[in-house]
Amino acid sequence: MNMGRVHWLYLAPALLMLGLFLIYPTAETVRLSFYGPRSDVFVGFQNYVQAFTSQPMLIAFRNNLLWLVVFTLFTVGMGLLLAVLLDRVRYETVIKSVIFLPMAISYVAAGVIWRFMYTFRPAVAPQIGLLNAIVVAVGGNPIGWLIERPWVNNLALIAVGVWVWTGFCMVILSAAYKGIPREMLEAARIDGANEWQLFLHVTIPFLKSTLAVVTTTMIVFVLKVFDIVYVMTNGAYDTDVIANRMYNEMFYFHNYGLASAIAVILFLAIIPFLVINVRRFRAQEAVR
Amino acid sequence: MRRWRQLLKLLPVHLVVIALAAIWLTPSLGLLVSSFRPRQDLLASGWWTTLVNPSYWPRFTLDNYRDVLFRQGMGRAFLNSFIITVPTTLITLSIAALAAYALAWMNFRGRQLLLMTVIGLIVIPLQMTLIPVLRMFNALKISGTFPGVWLAHTGYGLPLMIYLLRNFFGALPRELFESAFIDGASPFTAFLRLTLPLSVPVLASAAIFQFLWVWNDLLVSLVYLGGFARVAPLTVQLSNLVGSRGQDWHLLTAAAFVSMIVPMIVFFSLQRYFVRGILAGALKG
Numbered sequence: 019m020n021m022g023r024v025h026w027l028y029l030a031p032a033l034l035m036l037g038l039f040l041i042y043p044t045a046e047t048v049r050l051s052f053y054g055p056r057s058d059v060f061v062g063f064q065n066y067v068q069a070f071t072s073q074p075m076l077i078a079f080r081n082n083l084l085w086l087v088v089f090t091l092f093t094v095g096m097g098l099l100l101a102v103l104l105d106r107v108r109y110e111t112v113i114k115s116v117i118f119l120p121m122a123i124s125y126v127a128a129g130v131i132w133r134f135m136y137t138f139r140p141a142v143a144p145q146i147g148l149l150n151a152i153v154v155a156v157g158g159n160p161i162g163w164l165i166e167r168p169w170v171n172n173l174a175l176i177a178v179g180v181w182v183w184t185g186f187c188m189v190i191l192s193a194a195y196k197g198i199p200r201e202m203l204e205a206a207r208i209d210g211a212n213e214w215q216l217f218l219h220v221t222i223p224f225l226k227s228t229l230a231v232v233t234t235t236m237i238v239f240v241l242k243v244f245d246i247v248y249v250m251t252n253g254a255y256d257t258d259v260i261a262n263r264m265y266n267e268m269f270y271f272h273n274y275g276l277a278s279a280i281a282v283i284l285f286l287a288i289i290p291f292l293v294i295n296v297r298r299f300r301a302q303e304a305v306r
Numbered sequence: 307m308r309r310w311r312q313l314l315k316l317l318p319v320h321l322v323v324i325a326l327a328a329i330w331l332t333p334s335l336g337l338l339v340s341s342f343r344p345r346q347d348l349l350a351s352g353w354w355t356t357l358v359n360p361s362y363w364p365r366f367t368l369d370n371y372r373d374v375l376f377r378q379g380m381g382r383a384f385l386n387s388f389i390i391t392v393p394t395t396l397i398t399l400s401i402a403a404l405a406a407y408a409l410a411w412m413n414f415r416g417r418q419l420l421l422m423t424v425i426g427l428i429v430i431p432l433q434m435t436l437i438p439v440l441r442m443f444n445a446l447k448i449s450g451t452f453p454g455v456w457l458a459h460t461g462y463g464l465p466l467m468i469y470l471l472r473n474f475f476g477a478l479p480r481e482l483f484e485s486a487f488i489d490g491a492s493p494f495t496a497f498l499r500l501t502l503p504l505s506v507p508v509l510a511s512a513a514i515f516q517f518l519w520v521w522n523d524l525l526v527s528l529v530y531l532g533g534f535a536r537v538a539p540l541t542v543q544l545s546n547l548v549g550s551r552g553q554d555w556h557l558l559t560a561a562a563f564v565s566m567i568v569p570m571i572v573f574f575s576l577q578r579y580f581v582r583g584i585l586a587g588a589l590k591g
Binding site for chain 2: 119
């Protein structure tokens with residue numbers, strides 16, 4: 019339909035909001051990243067140099083990389099495992115709800131739940147955190163889950179993320195798995211393929227594009243991860259991540275230049291996945 | 307015989323699935339049980355002892371809830387969460403529906419480009435916008451106020467909502483619109499009388515998505531509300547409690563549960579729509 023200019027009336031509120039809250043601020047943050055702490059002195063790339071060389075930032079980069087690999091591997095892997103296994107049991111819906119439930123909870127609440135799970139007390143006191151109670155019960159010494167650097171505490175935080183997001187991966191992968199034609203699986207079974215071969219040669223190829231979408235979504239999330247770290251450790255004991263560093267540079271140190279540069283770096287890291295998303299969308303549109 | 311063999315073959319599957327579900331449920335269960343235990347019990351023994359030892363049962367109490375709701379500010383925060391979330395959801399959906407309608411059913415130059423921009427904006431990290439928007443809010447004197455947060459959340463939620471709604475609107479049958487226009491309907495009538503009623507399921511998905519997203523948000527509220535208790539939503543109040551009463555598990559568990567009640571009700575009653583929204587919008591991170 020062509021109706022002259024009436025479409026702008028429908029688009030105007032959205033365009034105004036997108037411009038004010040996303041497009042203008044993004045451009046402005048890029049500009050600020052070249053200015054000093056108070057945004058008044060042009061400093062060139064100095065903030066970026068600082069961001070890539072300061073010790074706390076290097077730790078944050080390392081941690082984000084760890085998150086990227088471990089979190090993505092586990093959420094997508096467990097999501098896939100559950101999607102395949104749950105298809106075989108009759109109480110599928112109940113289990114799905116249980117695994118999916120943490121998606122509805124805020125990261126702050128999830129943080130409290132897991133801080134409690136990780137509670138650490140000296141060996142002589144009764145353990146009130148479940149994990150250390152198990153460790154002590156099997157004869158070990160209680161572990162400072164959120165304190166022991168650099169692997170234990172970072173992995174402990176990542177586990178919280180995995181607990182929240184596995185349900186998301188499971189739901190999407192399960193929907194795609196159910197789209198595999200049953201005849202295809204049956205035919206392969208009759209040809210003598212075992213379950214593992216079936217998984218490798220039928221399921222995985224069929225789910226390839228969905229796996230790509232889920233993995234992309236997890237990576238985009240993981241780069242921005244903030245709440246879990248903010249609530250559980252606030253970056254102490256070498257657990258900081260890029261997004262939390264940005265927040266701290268902004269609010270505690272009022273270093274707006276450096277905070278902006280960190281945000282830009284985060285954005286640049288996400289851009290490749292933005293490109294993938296737009297390409298995928300165009301391909302989808304082409305077949306519509 | 308065959309049934310037994312079938313069952314035996316699936317036994318490992320059952321075991322893995324049930325074990326995973328148990329692992330997933332245990333942390334929340336521990337939170338729930340603990341929130342009803344008095345402080346001294348909580349410090350003396352693990353919450354699981356309560357499950358096996360009935361002598362603890364008469365000591366379950368609602369005191370923790372009374373304390374967090376009336377003395378630790380979670381009651382006020384509960385109200386604030388509603389004041390922030392409900393208008394935001396309504397505003398976002400109205401604006402997104404109008405834009406999605408134009409993008410789905412009106413031909414104009416630059417439509418494709420606009421659509422690509424919206425898709426691209428879905429993944430912009432919030433962090434990219436915080437400082438300029440905060441400055442804008444300070445200049446307008448709306449930082450620390452509810453309208454400021456409504457606007458910010460609307461801006462951030464729009465790209466995904468437009469994308470979700472536009473995909474659905476675009477899939478409605480073309481003939482429907484053509485006959486409506488032949489009958490003399492205006493575009494706005496077609497929007498109100500045709501598009502919206504036909505889109506109730508997807509509007510519900512989008513609303514749940516935005517509602518939970520805003521209800522559970524911490525960063526936006528933290529930045530634009532400035533951490534004042536008067537306007538702080540549940541997430542901010544809860545994270546303040548973690549900071550100030552980090553070892554008072556009787557309070558933290560009850561407070562966390564208070565913050566989870568509404569999302570859990572939404573989840574259990576509207577799970578179908580929530581899943582649909584996730585399947586349609588698998589794009590957002």
